[in-house]
Amino acid sequence: MNLALRLTDRKRESIVQAAIAEFRDNGFEVTSMDRIAARAEVSKRTVYNHFPSKEELFSEMLQRLWTRATAQPDASYRPDVPLRDQLRELLGAKMKTLGDSNFIDLARVAIGATIHSPERAQAWVNRLNEREEAFTVWVRSAQQDGRLKAVEPGFAASQIHALLKAFAFWPQVTLNEPLLTAEEQLPVVESALDLFLCWYEIKTAPVKA
Incomplete structure (x- = not known):
């Protein structure tokens, strides 16, 4: 596995963990992709590159x-x-x-x-x-x-x-x-x-x- 792929996997995992934390703390309706991106310390574009929607993130969870x-x-x-x-x-x-x-x-x-x-x-x-x-x-x-x-x-x-x-x-x-x-x-x-x-x-x- 090359370095770029490992970095991509780490970013994806950080997004998922941030989403779980946001859903837990604020609920599904209040949680936004902006908040998830901020918590994961990645850009919103990066979040959307991995998950097209909040529903997709929820499905992953x-x-x-x-x-x-x-x-x-x-x-x-x-x-x-x-x-x-x-x-x-x-x-x-x-x-x-x-x-x-x-x-x-x-x-x-x-x-x-x-x-x-x-x-x-x-x-x-x-x-x-x-x-x-x-x-x-x-x-x-x-x-x-x-x-x-x-x-x-x-x-x-x-x-x-x-x-x-x-x-x-x-x-x-x-x-x-x-x-x-x-x-x-x-x-x-x-x-x-x-x-x-x-x-x-x-x-x-x-x-x-």
Whole structure:
């Protein structure tokens, strides 16, 4: 990669970071390309060279949010592993995302910007819902293996994710509460597992000798 290209990439990144900061501090409607350029310490022309409009910048920000949200370990169902162990691994990865300050900042900006645009809000919510599709597939596989009760898989997936978000997403995004520490995350995950498995797991009778 040549020096000019690296410089271009650095400028683009500084513009994106400046946009995120401006959206966070002032909201989507108030933020202007002039303010973004000033914060990034580049010319307005440079901003427009990278992003033709504020909407394009916002789309870039949502893409980053989406990328962070979709980072996850293998979510394949494993018939030879206890359900609780598999779920703990999946929820642990989810909590790692929810404990990322950059992710929370992006989510806060995105939600704030979508308040005045139902269409934009719906598109964002739809993409986050797609993020949980891997867990939905896991639930369906466990059902087919006879280990979870029959229920609409997407409904069950939304339930367990909501149990985490009630403590590790919405308070931070809407009320600016601090991120949960690793110690604080643990009981949230374990209690979510208790509730989910208590209701949905099919208990098999012990085999008599």
